[in-house]
Amino acid sequence: xxxxxxxxxxxxxxxxxxxxxxxxxxxxxxxxxxxxxxxxxxxxxxxxxxxxxxxxxxxxxxxxxxxxxxxxxxxxxxxxxxxxxxxxxxxxxxxxxxxxxxxxxxxxxxx
Amino acid sequence: xxxxxxxxxxxxxxxxxxxxxxxxxxxxxxxxxxxxxxxxxxxxxxxxxxxxxxxxxxxxxxxxxxxxxxxxxxxxxxxxxxxxxxxxxxxxxxxxxxxxxxxxxxxxxxx
Amino acid sequence: xxxxxxxxxxxxxxxxxxxxxxxxxxxxxxxxxxxxxxxxxxxxxxxxxxxxxxxxxxxxxxxxxxxxxxxxxxxxxxxxxxxxxxxxxxxxxxxxxxxxxxxxxxxxxxx
Amino acid sequence: xxxxxxxxxxxxxxxxxxxxxxxxxxxxxxxxxxxxxxxxxxxxxxxxxxxxxxxxxxxxxxxxxxxxxxxxxxxxxxxxxxxxxxxxxxxxxxxxxxxxxxxxxxxxxxx
Numbered sequence: 211x212x213x214x215x216x217x218x219x220x221x222x223x224x225x226x227x228x229x230x231x232x233x234x235x236x237x238x239x240x241x242x243x244x245x246x247x248x249x250x251x252x253x254x255x256x257x258x259x260x261x262x263x264x265x266x267x268x269x270x271x272x273x274x275x276x277x278x279x280x281x282x283x284x285x286x287x288x289x290x291x292x293x294x295x296x297x298x299x300x301x302x303x304x305x306x307x308x309x310x311x312x313x314x315x316x317x318x319x320x321x
Numbered sequence: 322x323x324x325x326x327x328x329x330x331x332x333x334x335x336x337x338x339x340x341x342x343x344x345x346x347x348x349x350x351x352x353x354x355x356x357x358x359x360x361x362x363x364x365x366x367x368x369x370x371x372x373x374x375x376x377x378x379x380x381x382x383x384x385x386x387x388x389x390x391x392x393x394x395x396x397x398x399x400x401x402x403x404x405x406x407x408x409x410x411x412x413x414x415x416x417x418x419x420x421x422x423x424x425x426x427x428x429x430x431x432x
Numbered sequence: 433x434x435x436x437x438x439x440x441x442x443x444x445x446x447x448x449x450x451x452x453x454x455x456x457x458x459x460x461x462x463x464x465x466x467x468x469x470x471x472x473x474x475x476x477x478x479x480x481x482x483x484x485x486x487x488x489x490x491x492x493x494x495x496x497x498x499x500x501x502x503x504x505x506x507x508x509x510x511x512x513x514x515x516x517x518x519x520x521x522x523x524x525x526x527x528x529x530x531x532x533x534x535x536x537x538x539x540x541x542x543x
Numbered sequence: 544x545x546x547x548x549x550x551x552x553x554x555x556x557x558x559x560x561x562x563x564x565x566x567x568x569x570x571x572x573x574x575x576x577x578x579x580x581x582x583x584x585x586x587x588x589x590x591x592x593x594x595x596x597x598x599x600x601x602x603x604x605x606x607x608x609x610x611x612x613x614x615x616x617x618x619x620x621x622x623x624x625x626x627x628x629x630x631x632x633x634x635x636x637x638x639x640x641x642x643x644x645x646x647x648x649x650x651x652x653x654x
Contacts (some may be wrong), residue, residue, distance in 0.1 A: 214572025227560045234605040238480070239547030242473040249471055251464040258384040258460070265598075266377045272567040275370040280395045288388055325461025337630040338449045345494040349591070350436030360582055362575040369571070376487075383456040455606040481608040488599045502617045509611055 214274065222282070222315040223268045229289060229312035230264035233257050237307045247299045257305075260292040264312060273317070283320035289313035325385065326342035333393070333419035333426040334379045340400060340423035344368050347416045358410045368416075371403040375423060382430070400424035436496065444504070445490045451484035451511060455479050458527045461469040469521045470539035479527075481512040486534060495540070505542035513534035547607065555615070555648040556584035556601045562622060563597035563643035566590050569638045590638075593625040597645060601613045606654070622646035 215223070240280040241248035248254075267285040270278035293309035296302035328333070348368040352359035359365075378396040381389035405418035407413035437445070461477040463470035489507040492500035515531035518524040549557070565644075572588040574581035600618040603611035626642035629635035 213569055223564060227564070231556060231560070231601070231605055234602070235547055238473075238477055238606045242471070242476050245471075249467075251460075254464050255384050255386045255460055258579070259381060259384055259388055260372055260378050262377060262384070262389070263392075266373060268564070269373050269567070270370060272564055273366050273373070273571045274568070275366045276397070277370055277374070277399055280372075280398070284388070284391045284395065286389070291488070325457055334453060337451070342445060342449070343489070343492070343496055346436055347494070349495045349584075349588055351580070353587050356582075360575070360578075362571075365575050366571055379453070379458070383453055384460045385457070477608045479604050481610055482604055483601060484556060484599060484602050484606070485610070485614075491595050492592060495588050495592055495595075497588050499592055499596070499617070499621055502620075503596075506610070506613045506617065507615070 215271070217291060218315075219271050220317065222319045223271050225308075225312040225315045226264040226271075226285065230261050230268070230306040232305050233261040233292065237261070238300060240283070240302070253295055253299060255257065256288075256292050256295055260309065263288050267316060271281040273307035279320050282316040285313050285318035288320045289316065328383070329426075330382050330430065333430045334382050336419075336423040336426045337375040337379040337382075337409035340419040341372050341379070342373065343416050343419040344372040344403065347413060348372070351413070355412070361374065364406055364410060367399075367403050371399050371420065372386055375401050378427060388432050392426040397424045397431060400427065437493070441541065443494050444449060444541045445493050445494035447530075447534040447537045448486040448493075448507065451510070452483050452490070454530040455483040455486065455514065455529050459483070459513075462524070464503040475517055475521060478510075478514050478517055481483050482510050484532065486512050489538060504538040508535045508538040508542060511538065548604070551638040552604050553646075554599050555652045556604050558641075559597040559604075559618065559647040562641040565596040565638050565641040566597065566625065567638035569635060570594070573635070577634070578617070586628055586632060589621075589625050589628055593621050593642065593643065596621050600633065600649060604611045610654050619646045619649040619653060 216258065227242045237254065241254065241257065260301040263285045270281045289312045293306045293313065296305045296309065347367065352365065352368065374396045378392045381392045400420040401424045404424065406416045407416045407420065459476065463476065463479065469475065485507045489500065489503045492503045511531040514536045515528045515535065518527045518531065570587065574587065574590065596618045600614045603614045614642040623646045626639045626646065628640065629638045
């Protein structure tokens, strides 16, 4: 993942894979244990959807397809929504931060 | 995959997973063996990107997230492009047909 | 997905993608709504792990890599465990049946 | 991806996601452009299979399923094979290094 890709794209891929990792591990390691609001259907689906679009967005950039702009745009939107929902639920600061950072770099890649 | 999902969505999921299957197996089992135009970078990346977005689109519908509309819209666009490119290259009728059918049902889900 | 692949492998791919679809949509559309035992951490993780290994097993067969034997063996094991756990929890007959069928064809592919 | 996971597991997840990233971007950005041995069917399939099993192995650790031992064992095996094949083909030092490092940490996780 390297000389073929710009520094900005490499950073965006890393932000996507980090956000994917934190969403999935927070859902499984924290939300499932905490219960309550953490496991409300809409919140759970949003976290799993966020993990998946981050994974796909990274995949498109790694492939080097020009369609990455569209997956990055969608990724930025879902990450923003996930950050807001995790903030509302509370106790998920790491996830909020990862989603915000990913949203920012994806929005820049989509522009 | 069932009583939770409408008949139209179930059909779209099946079209996505079928298009994913045909794009990936055609790339690996046919394009890599045939060489030439089949393995030109842009064609190869498009087939792999098409396989990935079909997989993701199905995933979003199975999760039941309202964001499926956006992944379906993107899936329809990539599938149409992939169908056109496979037609141009030639000898990929199965892939052309699967991409067209997937594009059609994804476009309807995105509307 | 076709002339490159044996009829047995095509059937196994379809069983994997069907089991993936049912595990993911049952988790999201049924378990998250039902709560209780359906959302106990170990059950939830098992269903999500089952969905993922089915997806990967299908991917390996579609790629045509000889390593599919190992992912199919692992898929058979996880599917059997998921079927048993869904039976214990109850009300998940569709998932039990899909897991059993997938386990059977994956075990045959792994042999 | 954090307090729920041991430091060793976090490092293994990072090695897996890095190896996934390098295998996929090297295949698409380097091998497809270079042609020849780089695009021989067996080499191409091995690189794509390596990318996929790394992705799945990371997913299993992030989910926190005990089955990660088996996907890590398979990941170590495929990474070793991919490293050897990339070395044989030549000009793929970054991929060789990432595969070796991932194989080592996955083998330790599988033990």
